[in-house]
Amino acid sequence: MNYGNNLKLIRTAELWTQEKVADSLGIKRSTYKEYELQNSIIPLIHLNNFCNIFDISLDYIFNLSSNKKYRDTKESIDKKEVGKRLKEWRKEKHLTQEKLASILNTTHSVIADYERGRYLIATPFLYTICKNYNISADYLLGRISKNPF
Numbered sequence: 001m002n003y004g005n006n007l008k009l010i011r012t013a014e015l016w017t018q019e020k021v022a023d024s025l026g027i028k029r030s031t032y033k034e035y036e037l038q039n040s041i042i043p044l045i046h047l048n049n050f051c052n053i054f055d056i057s058l059d060y061i062f063n064l065s066s067n068k069k070y071r072d073t074k075e076s077i078d079k080k081e082v083g084k085r086l087k088e089w090r091k092e093k094h095l096t097q098e099k100l101a102s103i104l105n106t107t108h109s110v111i112a113d114y115e116r117g118r119y120l121i122a123t124p125f126l127y128t129i130c131k132n133y134n135i136s137a138d139y140l141l142g143r144i145s146k147n148p149f
Contacts (some may be wrong), residue, residue: 001127003047004038006061011036025049041123044141048077051143058137059148064130070144080117081104081142088114089135104128 011021025046036041042050052075053056059065086117090100090111097111104111104125114121121140130137139147 001038001041001124002063004036006063007042007045007050008036010050010056010061014054020078021053023051024053033105044077044120044123044126047123048075048141048143058141058143059130062127062130062137064137065148067148070138070148072145073138075143075144077120077141077143079120080116082121082140083115083117085140085142086121086129087134089129089140090115093133102131 011018018032018036019029022029025032027046031040035042035046047058047061050056051061056068057070057073059067059070060068090097095103097108097115101108102109106125110119113119114125126137126140129135130140134149136144136147136149138144
């Protein structure tokens with residue numbers, strides 16, 4: 001994944017310090033710094049909040065699109081909606097839960113839990129799906145209603 005540089009570029013373009021972003025996200029500055037350096041993976045909750053603060057798309061952060069913003073973007077992420085969209089996408093691609101788990105190097109039960117809306121999909125898994133299958137992260141997370149790709 002290559003999002004750290006985009007986090008920094010967006011933050012500095014708005015003249016925000018790491019401390020100000022961290023405070024807005026409710027985390028320590030050192031934690032946020034690790035996200036920018038990509039020494040630590042940013043959880044989707046923090047990434048979503050970052051995107052909301054700066055009114056920017058996840059697709060832009062992930063370098064999936066040059067579109068910085070989508071119209072009518074929802075700010076919140078609903079785990080059930082994410083699970084529903086993930087399952088619909090997986091079936092459209094004719095992937096079993098086992099096959100998707102193999103692609104993501106995880107277990108079938110993890111995929112099942114995501115699709116049930118039990119847990120929010122992990123950032124690296126979301127990125128891998130979006131990058132390899134040309135689907136919008138904003139769409140899969142329910143932030144926008146249609147896949148723009």
